[in-house]
Amino acid sequence: xxxxxxxxxxxxxxxxxxxxxxxxxxxxxxxxxxxxxxxxxxxxxxxxxxxxxxxxxxxxxxxxxxxxxxxxxxxxxxxxxxxxxxxxxxxxxxxxxxxxxxxxxxxxxxxxxxxxxxxxxxxxxxxxxxxxxxxxxxxxxxxxxxxxxxxxxxxxxxxxxxxxxxxxxxxxxxxxxxxxxxxxxxxxxxxxxxxxxxxxxxxxxxxxxxxxxxxxxxxxxxxxxxxxxxxxxxxxxxxxxxxxxxxxxxxxxxxxxxxxxxxxxxxxxxxxxxxxxxxxxxxxxxxxxxxxxxxxxxxxxxxxxxxxxxxxxxxxxxxxxxxxxxxxxxxxxxxxxxxxxxxxxxxxxxxxxxxxxxxxxxxxxxxxxxxxxxxxxxxxxxxxxxxxxxxxxxxxxxxxxxxxxxxxxxxxxxxxxxxxxxxxxxxxxxxxx
RNA sequence: GGAGGGAUGGCAGAGCGGCCGAAUGCGAAGCUCUUGAAAAGCUUUGGGAUGCAAGUCCCCGUGGGUUCAAAUCCCACUCCCUCCGCCA
Numbered sequence: 031x032x033x034x035x036x037x038x039x040x041x042x043x044x045x046x047x048x049x050x051x052x053x054x055x056x057x058x059x060x061x062x063x064x065x066x067x068x069x070x071x072x073x074x075x076x077x078x079x080x081x082x083x084x085x086x087x088x089x090x091x092x093x094x095x096x097x098x099x100x101x102x103x104x105x106x107x108x109x110x111x112x113x114x115x116x117x118x119x120x121x122x123x124x125x126x127x128x129x130x131x132x133x134x135x136x137x138x139x140x141x142x143x144x145x146x147x148x149x150x151x152x153x154x155x156x157x158x159x160x161x162x163x164x165x166x167x168x169x170x171x172x173x174x175x176x177x178x179x180x181x182x183x184x185x186x187x188x189x190x191x192x193x194x195x196x197x198x199x200x201x202x203x204x205x206x207x208x209x210x211x212x213x214x215x216x217x218x219x220x221x222x223x224x225x226x227x228x229x230x231x232x233x234x235x236x237x238x239x240x241x242x243x244x245x246x247x248x249x250x251x252x253x254x255x256x257x258x259x260x261x262x263x264x265x266x267x268x269x270x271x272x273x274x275x276x277x278x279x280x281x282x283x284x285x286x287x288x289x290x291x292x293x294x295x296x297x298x299x300x301x302x303x304x305x306x307x308x309x310x311x312x313x314x315x316x317x318x319x320x321x322x323x324x325x326x327x328x329x330x331x332x333x334x335x336x337x338x339x340x341x342x343x344x345x346x347x348x349x350x351x352x353x354x355x356x357x358x359x360x361x362x363x364x365x366x367x368x369x370x371x372x373x374x375x376x377x378x379x380x381x382x383x384x385x386x387x388x389x390x391x392x393x394x395x396x397x398x399x400x401x402x403x404x405x406x407x408x409x410x411x412x413x414x415x416x417x418x419x420x421x422x423x424x425x426x427x428x429x430x431x432x433x434x435x436x437x438x439x440x441x442x443x444x445x446x447x448x449x450x451x452x453x454x455x456x457x458x459x460x461x462x463x
Numbered sequence: 464g465g466a467g468g469g470a471u472g473g474c475a476g477a478g479c480g481g482c483c484g485a486a487u488g489c490g491a492a493g494c495u496c497u498u499g500a501a502a503a504g505c506u507u508u509g510g511g512a513u514g515c516a517a518g519u520c521c522c523c524g525u526g527g528g529u530u531c532a533a534a535u536c537c538c539a540c541u542c543c544c545u546c547c548g549c550c551a
Contacts, residue, residue: 069512069513072512072513072520073513073514073519073520075520076512076513076519076520076521077519077520079519079520079521080519080520082531082532083519083520083532085531085532086481086531086532087481087482087532088531089481089531089532090481090482090531090532091481091482093481094481094482101531104531105531105532106531107531108531108532109531111531112531280509280510403510409492412510412511
């Protein structure tokens, strides 16, 4: 969440920054009002508490001195103060809860250099790599223009019908080399980042508080799977447990940046996107993803953001896929994001750019929710950390693009050399006779 | 699932209604001594709210309650340990 103190001291700037997102600002105004009211109440409450503390101490002293009459009079005084205190206390708590709930819903301030825009349509494309000047529509041969769901079915590596039988639509089954390929992609992504990131295998069912720390709750409850009986949520991304790994901790500056990576299944209800881009592997409820994540000082954040992007980009490039980097505009930025870059690969069979990675900087928005701070090496007050993360590789769409791009004139599929070490000696999939 | 025991500062650990934001030890930082180091001695050393500051207020797993007063008593929850049961 955003810093209340900034809301207080720098209200116009906060309001202006949030306006760039194109959101309704009435909640922001209401939060500022509530904060003022809350602080007034706190001052009155603490004053009353102080009175009561003093009187209570005097009672103890009087008792010990054997002055029963004085103790009795003081007790009456304390009770009177207590009655007013109870009232003030109740109002204060109510204001505090209301403010806290409101703050959880206010999105992060976009970074100054995030491009302005109202929607996805306004996201500038920073660069296109791998088409060598060719247009995406003309850069591929006819045999590559077969969608992956058709290739997958004919080669027996993707079984959507039986997935639907087991779990419903948008739950794909990978088979044979298709399953091997899915696993190979994860292994490749982990290996490419193991030089600097600690591999973590976290739980994929988490508590409500964990999902709140990263910003998915309370606003996006409908997008996540929830297990009522145990009150646990299925993670939509490894970002959720990895960010909470250091929750409520004060880190030493020397520990930063903390670099973590994890390969986990990800679960998404896709409640709001029924019917949109749902063919094949374009949108699925369960998929594997390798996430890379960092906790940094504010000063380290910009360089880390660039590094995460370079790493995610490097893996896509190593797979020989054409891709473009999109700078997410303020109107399309996720609620917790300050700045975000998407990597989109071109899938010639679908004829679409597919978002395969989102590399984001959260400033201190998540860290404040998760209460992750650090103590500066020079000493002094603790400071909120910054968090960043990106998909090092999300399986389904990369799988789809690879199968489409790799399709040969005879219907077989060839895989890039970077994957060969992970395919048990195979370099592709033969066409079926 | 059942029965017990526990949760206190960076760590260990005392306190079990007021004199406790909290003894003591270890660790860490600074100073003295020393050519330097070790040893020894002295000092400092949790987080947060508010305030220019002095200060005031809150935090002893979390949330409620009892009391003039709660780390301390009561209730619920979470987590850890031991035992029994069940089970991949």
